[in-house]
Amino acid sequence: MSHAMDAFFNPSAVAVAGASSSSVKLGNVTLANLLRFGYRGRVYAIHPRAGEIMGVPAFPSLREIGEPVDVAVGVLPREQMIDFVEDCAAARVGSVIVCAAGYSDAGAEGAEMQERLARAVRQRGMRMMGPNSVGTISTGSGFVTSLMTLDPMEVGDISIVAQTGLFAGGFARWIASTQRFGVSKVACLGNKADVDEVDMLSYLEGDPSTGVICVYSEGIHRGREFLELAQRVTETKPVLMLKGGSSELGGRMAASHTGSMAGEDAVLRGALAQAGVIQVRGIDGLFDAAKAISYCPVPAGPNLGVVSITGAGTVLVADACQRRGLNLPSPSPETARRAGKGLPGWARLVNPMDIWSATLQGTVEDAYRVILGAFAGEKEMHMLMAVFTLVPESEFDAAAVLSAIREEHPEKPLLACFLGASEVDRRRWFSALEEIRIPVYDSVERCVDAAWALARYAARRKNRGG
Amino acid sequence: MSHAMDAFFNPSAVAVAGASSSSVKLGNVTLANLLRFGYRGRVYAIHPRAGEIMGVPAFPSLREIGEPVDVAVGVLPREQMIDFVEDCAAARVGSVIVCAAGYSDAGAEGAEMQERLARAVRQRGMRMMGPNSVGTISTGSGFVTSLMTLDPMEVGDISIVAQTGLFAGGFARWIASTQRFGVSKVACLGNKADVDEVDMLSYLEGDPSTGVICVYSEGIHRGREFLELAQRVTETKPVLMLKGGSSELGGRMAASHTGSMAGEDAVLRGALAQAGVIQVRGIDGLFDAAKAISYCPVPAGPNLGVVSITGAGTVLVADACQRRGLNLPSPSPETARRAGKGLPGWARLVNPMDIWSATLQGTVEDAYRVILGAFAGEKEMHMLMAVFTLVPESEFDAAAVLSAIREEHPEKPLLACFLGASEVDRRRWFSALEEIRIPVYDSVERCVDAAWALARYAARRKNRGG
Numbered sequence: 060m061s062h063a064m065d066a067f068f069n070p071s072a073v074a075v076a077g078a079s080s081s082s083v084k085l086g087n088v089t090l091a092n093l094l095r096f097g098y099r100g101r102v103y104a105i106h107p108r109a110g111e112i113m114g115v116p117a118f119p120s121l122r123e124i125g126e127p128v129d130v131a132v133g134v135l136p137r138e139q140m141i142d143f144v145e146d147c148a149a150a151r152v153g154s155v156i157v158c159a160a161g162y163s164d165a166g167a168e169g170a171e172m173q174e175r176l177a178r179a180v181r182q183r184g185m186r187m188m189g190p191n192s193v194g195t196i197s198t199g200s201g202f203v204t205s206l207m208t209l210d211p212m213e214v215g216d217i218s219i220v221a222q223t224g225l226f227a228g229g230f231a232r233w234i235a236s237t238q239r240f241g242v243s244k245v246a247c248l249g250n251k252a253d254v255d256e257v258d259m260l261s262y263l264e265g266d267p268s269t270g271v272i273c274v275y276s277e278g279i280h281r282g283r284e285f286l287e288l289a290q291r292v293t294e295t296k297p298v299l300m301l302k303g304g305s306s307e308l309g310g311r312m313a314a315s316h317t318g319s320m321a322g323e324d325a326v327l328r329g330a331l332a333q334a335g336v337i338q339v340r341g342i343d344g345l346f347d348a349a350k351a352i353s354y355c356p357v358p359a360g361p362n363l364g365v366v367s368i369t370g371a372g373t374v375l376v377a378d379a380c381q382r383r384g385l386n387l388p389s390p391s392p393e394t395a396r397r398a399g400k401g402l403p404g405w406a407r408l409v410n411p412m413d414i415w416s417a418t419l420q421g422t423v424e425d426a427y428r429v430i431l432g433a434f435a436g437e438k439e440m441h442m443l444m445a446v447f448t449l450v451p452e453s454e455f456d457a458a459a460v461l462s463a464i465r466e467e468h469p470e471k472p473l474l475a476c477f478l479g480a481s482e483v484d485r486r487r488w489f490s491a492l493e494e495i496r497i498p499v500y501d502s503v504e505r506c507v508d509a510a511w512a513l514a515r516y517a518a519r520r521k522n523r524g525g
Numbered sequence: 526m527s528h529a530m531d532a533f534f535n536p537s538a539v540a541v542a543g544a545s546s547s548s549v550k551l552g553n554v555t556l557a558n559l560l561r562f563g564y565r566g567r568v569y570a571i572h573p574r575a576g577e578i579m580g581v582p583a584f585p586s587l588r589e590i591g592e593p594v595d596v597a598v599g600v601l602p603r604e605q606m607i608d609f610v611e612d613c614a615a616a617r618v619g620s621v622i623v624c625a626a627g628y629s630d631a632g633a634e635g636a637e638m639q640e641r642l643a644r645a646v647r648q649r650g651m652r653m654m655g656p657n658s659v660g661t662i663s664t665g666s667g668f669v670t671s672l673m674t675l676d677p678m679e680v681g682d683i684s685i686v687a688q689t690g691l692f693a694g695g696f697a698r699w700i701a702s703t704q705r706f707g708v709s710k711v712a713c714l715g716n717k718a719d720v721d722e723v724d725m726l727s728y729l730e731g732d733p734s735t736g737v738i739c740v741y742s743e744g745i746h747r748g749r750e751f752l753e754l755a756q757r758v759t760e761t762k763p764v765l766m767l768k769g770g771s772s773e774l775g776g777r778m779a780a781s782h783t784g785s786m787a788g789e790d791a792v793l794r795g796a797l798a799q800a801g802v803i804q805v806r807g808i809d810g811l812f813d814a815a816k817a818i819s820y821c822p823v824p825a826g827p828n829l830g831v832v833s834i835t836g837a838g839t840v841l842v843a844d845a846c847q848r849r850g851l852n853l854p855s856p857s858p859e860t861a862r863r864a865g866k867g868l869p870g871w872a873r874l875v876n877p878m879d880i881w882s883a884t885l886q887g888t889v890e891d892a893y894r895v896i897l898g899a900f901a902g903e904k905e906m907h908m909l910m911a912v913f914t915l916v917p918e919s920e921f922d923a924a925a926v927l928s929a930i931r932e933e934h935p936e937k938p939l940l941a942c943f944l945g946a947s948e949v950d951r952r953r954w955f956s957a958l959e960e961i962r963i964p965v966y967d968s969v970e971r972c973v974d975a976a977w978a979l980a981r982y983a984a985r986r987k988n989r990g991g
Contacts, residue, residue, distance in 0.1 A: 088918065160882055164836065165872060207916040210947070223837035229914035229945020236948040277840055303840040306847030312839045312877060341841070341970045342944065370630065371689035373778045374743055374769040375807070381772030406631060411778060416626055448695035450673040452554065478808065479695020481676070482702040504807045 063186055064254070064262035066154035068197035068244050070129030073098075073204070074121055074152070076105035076143055077134025078112045085158070085206040086134035089194065090115055096201035096211050101126065105146075121150035130154040132194070132204045137161045137172060140190070141179050148183035155180065156204055157189035163250045164191050177252040186258075192249035193224025196231060198242050199268055205231065205247075215241015216270030217349045220259040222248050222277050222303070230342070239493035240350050243268045257284045264292045271349050274300040275342075277313035282327065286334045293335030297352045297516045300336050301345045302328065335519040337512050347498075347505050348512030354496040355442075355472035361514035362386045363507075364440030365411035366431045368423060368453055372446035372478055372503060373411035379507035385514060387411055388439040397436065401429030410434065411446075424455035428464070435468040441517075442472045442510050446503060449480030449488060458491040465497075472513050475499045476506035529652055530720070530728035532620035534663035534710050536595030539564075539670070540587055540618070542571035542609055543600025544578045551624070551672040552600035555660065556581055562667035562677050569594065571612075587616035596620040598660070598670045603627045603638060606656070607645050614649035621646065622670055623655035629716045630657050643718040652724075658715035659690025662697060664708050665734055671697065671713075681707015682736030683815045686725040688714050688743050688769070696808070705959035706816050709734045723750045730758045737815050740766040741808075743779035748793065752800045759801030763818045763982045766802050767811045768794065801985040803978050813964075813971050814978030820962040821908075821938035827980035828852045829973075830906030831877035832897045834889060834919055838912035838944055838969060839877035845973035851980060853877055854905040863902065867895030876900065877912075890921035894930070901934040907983075908938045908976050912969060915946030915954060924957040931963075938979050941965045942972035 061069075073093070077086030086104075090113050093102050103124050104117035111117055118124050121131060131152045133143045137159040147155050162173035173190060180187040188195065194204035198214045207228035212235045219226045219242070227247045234242060243266070246259050256279055263269045272292070279285045289298055304313030305324045331338060339345050363385055367373045380387055387410045390398070395408040402408065406416040408430070417426035427445060434440050445461060447453065457475070465473050475497055477485060485501075492499050500506035527535075539559070543552030552570075556579050559568055569590050570583035577583055584590050587597060597618045599609045603625040613621050628639035639656060646653040654661065660670035664680045673694035678701045685692045685708070693713045700708060709732070712725050722745055729735045738758070745751045755764055770779030771790045797804060805811050829851055833839045846853055853876045856864070861874040868874065872882040874896070883892035893911060900906050911927060913919065923941070931939050941963055943951060951967075958965050966972035 085918070161869065164879075165869075165882065207918050221837075223835060225835055225837055225914055225945050228835075228916045229943070231945075232916060232947040232950070233945045275837065277837075303837060303844065306844045308847050308853060309840050309844035312836075312843045312875075312879075341968055343968050343970075369689060369691055369694075370778075371687075371691055371741065371743075371769060374775050377778045378769065378772045378775035381774050387774060403627065403631075409778075413630075413778075416631065448691055450694045450698060452551070452673055477695070479691050479697070479699045481698040484698070502807055502809050504809075 062262045062265060064258055066129045066186070067156065067188055067195050067246065068202055069200045070100055070202065072101035072103070072126060072128045073202070074103040074105050074124065074128045074131045075134065076131065078104045078106060080106065080109035080112050084134070087113065088206055088208050089132055089134060089204050092203040092205055092209055096203045098201040098203065100200070100202065103128065121146045121152055124150065128152045130156065132156045132158065134158045134206065137190070140176055144176065144179045144183070144185070147185060154186045156192055156194060157187055157249070158192055158194065158206055160191040162190045162252070173250060173252050180253055187253040188246065189249035190252060193227045193247040195247065196227055196242070196245035210235040213241035215243060215353065216268065217242050217273060217353050218244040218263050218266070218269040218271070219273045220246045220248065220256055220263070221275035222251065223275055226275070239490070240353055251280065255280055257281045257288060260285065260288050260292055260298070264296065270296065271352050272296055272298045273345050273349050274298065275345065276300060276302060277304045279327065286330050289331070289334040289336050293519050298336045299345055299348050299512065300331060300338050301342060302338060337515045339512065340508070343505065344508055347500060347509045350498045351472065351474060351509035351513050352516055354498045355513060356470055357520055358441040358472050358513055358517045359470065360441040360517065362388050362439055362441045363444055363510055364434030364437055365444040365446065366414055366427060366434065367411055367446035368414055368418065369446065369448050369478055370413040370415060373413045375503040376411045376444070376446065376507060379504045383507055383511040385507065385511055390434065390437060394433045394437045398430045398433035401426055410440070422455065423453045424460060427457070428460050432464050435464050435471060442474065442513060444506060444510065445475045446478060447475060447488070448478045449484040457488060458495055461492065461497055462495050472510070473497050474506050474510055476503055477501055478503065528728045528731060530724055532595045532652070533622065533654055533661050533712065534668055535666045536566055536668065538567035538569070538592060538594045539668070540569040540571050540590065540594045540597045541600065542597065544570045544572060546572065546575035546578050550600070553579065554672055554674055555598055555600060555670050558669040558671055558675050562669045564667040564669065566666070566668065567592065587612045587618055590616065594618045596622065598622045598624065600624045600672065603656070606642055610642065610645045610649070610651070613651060620652045622658055622660060623653055623715070624658055624660065624672055626657045628656045628718070639716060639718050646719055653719040654712065655715040656718060659693045659713040661713065662693055662708070662711035676701040679705070679707035681709060681819065682734065683708050683739060683819050684710040684729050684732070684735040684737070685739045686712045686714065686722055686729070687741035688717065689741055692741070705956070706819055717746065721746055723747045723754060726751065726754050726758055726764070730762065736762065737818050738762055738764045739811050739815050740764065741769060741811065742766060743769040745793065752796050755797070755800040755802050759985050764802045765811055765814050765978065766797060766804050767808060768804060803981045805978065806974070809971065810974055813966060813975045816964045817938065817940060817975035817979050818982055820964045821979060822936055823986055824907040824938050824979055824983045825936065826907040826983065828854050828905055828907045829910055829976055830900030830903055831910040831912065832880055832893060832900065833877055833912035834880055834884065835912065835914050835944055836879040836881060839879045841969040842877045842910070842912065842973060845970045849973055849977040851973065851977055856900065856903060860899045860903045864896045864899035867892055876906070888921070889919045890926060893923070894926050898930050901930050901937060908940065908979060910972060910976065911939070911941045912944060913941060913954070914944045915950040923954060924961055927958065927963055928961050938976070939963050940972050940976055942969055943967055944969065
C-alpha cells in the first residue's frame with residue numbers, strides 16, 4: 060500500500076481548478092508546468108465553461124470527469140474552497156493542494172476559515188496540503204503543481220519540505236539554471252492545516268529516491284511526534300533543518316506568515332539536535348550541506364586535511380574550523396616524508412597547508428597532487444579540502460588531480476572552495492569538479508560549514524552503530 | 526609633498542626585475558598587467574642581457590637607466606634581493622616592492638633573512654612593500670604590479686589593504702568580471718617587514734579617490750599607532766576589517782603565513798571596535814559591507830523598513846536583524862493609512878511586510894511601490910530593504926520603482942536581496958539595480974549584515990558629531 064503522501068508526488072491523475080481559457084492565471088502556470096516537466100499521468104482542468112485549456116480537457120466539476128483522480132489542485136479564491144473540497148469528496152478525490160492564501164496567515168477571520176476548511180477535509184477523510192501552498196514538485200514523475208513557472212531540474216536525491224513557496228519558486232529556478240545537484244521532491248506545506256512535517260518526514264523516510272531530507276520550518280506543531288520520528292529517520296537518512304523564526308521578532312513574523320507558534324525555539328533547537336537533526340544557517344547553509352551530503356561518502360570522523368594555494372586560506376580555514384569544532388590534525392612524520400619532496404627545503408608540512416611555497420618550486424598541479432595525496436593517506440584526516448584561487452597562473456586540471464586522489468581513498472569526502480575567480484574560470488572549474496561530485500563553495504566558511512554537516516551526520520551514524 | 530606611499534600607486538616611472546625574454550616568468554605577468562591597464566608612466570625591465578622585453582626597454586641594472594625611477598618591483602629569488610636593494614639605492618629609487626617569499630613565512634632562517642633585508646632598506650632610507658607581496662593596484666593611474674594576470678577594473682572609491690595576495694589576484698578578477706563596484710587601490714602587504722597597515726591607513730586617509738577602506742589583517746604589529754590613527758580616520762572614512770587568525774589555530778597559521786603574532790585577538794577586537802573599525806565576517810562580508818557603504822548615503826540610524834514578496838523572507842530578515850541588533854519599527858498609523866490601499870481588507874501592515882497577499886489583489890509592482898514607498902516616508906525607518914524572489918510571475922521593472930522611491934528619500938540607504946532566481950534573471954536584475962547603485966545580495970543574511978555595517982558607520986559619525 061502506498062503512503063498517503065504519494066498522491067501529492069506520484070498521482071495517476073490530477074485536476075487543476077483555477078486555470079482560465081482567456082487570461083493567464085496562476086492555474087495556467089500549474090498546467091504549463093505539468094506539460095513542461097513531462098508529467099505522464101492524466102491531467103484535467105476544472106472550469107465552468109471551457110472544454111479545453113492549453114490542450115488539457117476541461118470539466119465544470121470533478122464529478123463530471125468520470126475517471127479516477129488522485130489529487131486536485133485548487134488555485135481559487137479562499138471563498139470557493141469549501142465548495143471545491145465538497146466537489147473533490149463527491150468525486151472521491153482523496154488529496155487536495157490548496158493554494159489560496161488569506162487563512163491563518165491573515166488574522167483571526169482567516170484562521171477561522173482555515174479551521175472550517177480543515178474540518179471539511181478531515182470529515183471527508185481527505186488529506187490537504189496548504190492552504191497557502193505554492194505546490195509540489197516530483198522530478199521523477201514530472202509531477203509539478205507549482206504556481207510559479209519552473210524549468211525541469213535534474214533528478215537527484217535531495218528532497219525539500221518547506222513552510223514557504225520559495226523552493227517551488229525562485230530556488231527551484233536557481234537549482235535548474237546554476238546547480239549540478241538533483242532534486243527528488245519539494246513540498247510547500249503552506250499553513251500546514253493538515254499535512255505537516257511529520258507526514259512528510261514519514262513519507263520521505265520510506266521514499267527510495269530520497270537520500271537527503273531538507274526542512275525549512277517556522278515551528279513544528281506536532282513537536283513530540285516529529286522528534287520521535289526524526290530520532291529514527293536520522294539513523295539512516297540525514298535530516299537538515301533551517302529553523303525560521305528563531306528570534307522573538309522572527310517568531311512573531313512566522314505567526315503572521317503561516318500562523319506558526321513561536322516562543323519555544325531554544326528548547327526545540329536542543330531537542331532537534333538530540334534527535335540527530337542537523338540545523339543549518341540560512342538557505343545557503345541548507346543547500347551547501349545538502350550538496351555535500353548528497354555527493355560525498357559519510358566520513359569516518361570530523362577531522363580535516365586542508366591544502367590551500369593561499370596562506371590567507373589556511374588562516375580562514377583554521378578560524379572557521381575552530382568555530383565549528385572541527386579538528387585539523389598535524390601530519391604524521393610518514394605523511395611529512397611523503398609530501399616532503401614537493402616542498403622547498405625551508406618549508407615545513409603543517410595542516411592546513413599553504414602550498415604557495417611549493418608552487419614556487421614546482422607546478423601548482425604537483426603541489427596539490429603530492430600534498431593533498433599525502434593528506435589523503437593520513438588515517439586521522441577524515442575529510443579533505445582543497446582551497447583554490449583561480450588565476451591563469453594557478454591553472455591546472457584540478458578535476459583530474461582530485462579524482463585520482465579520490466580513487467585511492469574513495470571513503471573520504473573531498474570538498475573544494477574558491478577564494479576569488481573570474482566569472483568564466485569559476486564556471487569552468489565549478490562544472491568540472493561538480494560533474495565528478497566534488498562539492499564546490501565560494502567561500503572557505505561555507506565549505507567548512509558543509510564539512511561540519513558531514514561530520515554531524517557521521518557522528519549520528521556512529522552513535523547508532525556504537 | 527606627496528605621501529611616501531604614493532610611489533607604490535602613482536609613480537612616474539617603474540622598473541621590474543624578474544621578467545624574462547625567453548620564458549614566461551611572473552615578472553612578465555607584471556609587465557603585461559602594466560601594459561593592459563594602460564599605465565602611462567615610464568616602464569623599464571631589469572635583465573642582465575635583454576635589450577627589450579615585451580616592448581619594454583631592458584637594462585642590466587637600475588643605475589644604467591639614466592632616468593629617475595620611483596619604484597622598483599623585485600620578482601626575484603630571495604637570494605638576489607639584497608643586491609637588488611643596493612642597486613635601487615645606488616640609482617636613488619626610494620621604494621621597492623618585494624615579491625619573493627621564504628622569509629618570515631618560512632621559519633627562523635627566513636625570518637633572519639627578512640630582518641637583514643629590512644635593515645638594508647631602512648639604512649638606505651627606502652620604503653619596502655613585502656617581502657612576500659603579490660603587488661599593488663591603482664586603477665586611477667593604471668599602475669598594477671600584481672604577479673597574477675588581471676583584467677582592468679572599474680575605477681571606484683573602495684581601497685583594500687591586505688596581508689594576502691588574494692585581492693591582487695583571484696578577487697581582483699572576480700571584481701572585474703562580476704561586480705559593478707569600482708576599486709581605487711589595492712595593497713598586498715605580504716610579510717610587512719616595512720610598510721604596514723599604519724602606513725597605508727595614513728595614506729588612504731588623505732587619498733581623495735578612496736572613500737571606503739577595507740583591511741584584511743592577520744595581526745597589527747603597531748597596534749597602538751593603528752588604533753590612534755583609526756580613531757581619527759573612522760570619523761570621516763569608514764574602515765572595514767576582516768581579522769584573520771582570530772582563533773588559536775588560525776593565529777598559529779597566521780604566524781606561518783606572514784609571521785604575524787597571535788594571541789591577543791580578543792583584546793584587539795575590542796579595541797578596534799572602540800576605535801570605530803567595523804569588523805566583518807569572511808571575505809564576502811568585507812565586500813558586502815564595502816559595497817553598501819560605497820553605494821549608499823550614511824543612514825540617520827539603525828532601523829530598517831523591509832518589504833518582502835515572500836513570508837519566509839520576513840521571518841529570516843527578522844531573525845537576522847535580531848542577531849545583529851537592528852530594529853524593525855512598526856509602521857505608524859499614518860504609514861498604515863498610506864499603504865492600506867495596496868492591501869486586501871484582511872491584511873495588516875507590519876514591518877517586515879510580507880506583500881504576498883497584496884500581489885494577489887494587485888500587481889507585484891504596485892505592492893512594492895505603495896508599501897515600500899510608505900515605509901520610505903516613515904521617519905523611524907532609516908534604511909529600506911526590498912526582498913525579492915525572481916520568477917516570471919513576479920517580474921517588473923524594480924529599478925524604476927526603487928529609483929522613484931529613492932528620489933523622494935535620497936537620504937535613506939536602499940538595499941535589495943534575492944531569495945532564489947534563475948541565472949539569467951539574477952544577472953538582469955543585479956545589473957539593473959547595481960547600475961543605479963542599489964546594492965544587491967544573494968541572501969537575506971548578507972543583506973542584513975551589510976545594513977548593520979551601514980548602521981555601525983552611522984553610529985560612528987554621530988558619536989563624532991555629538
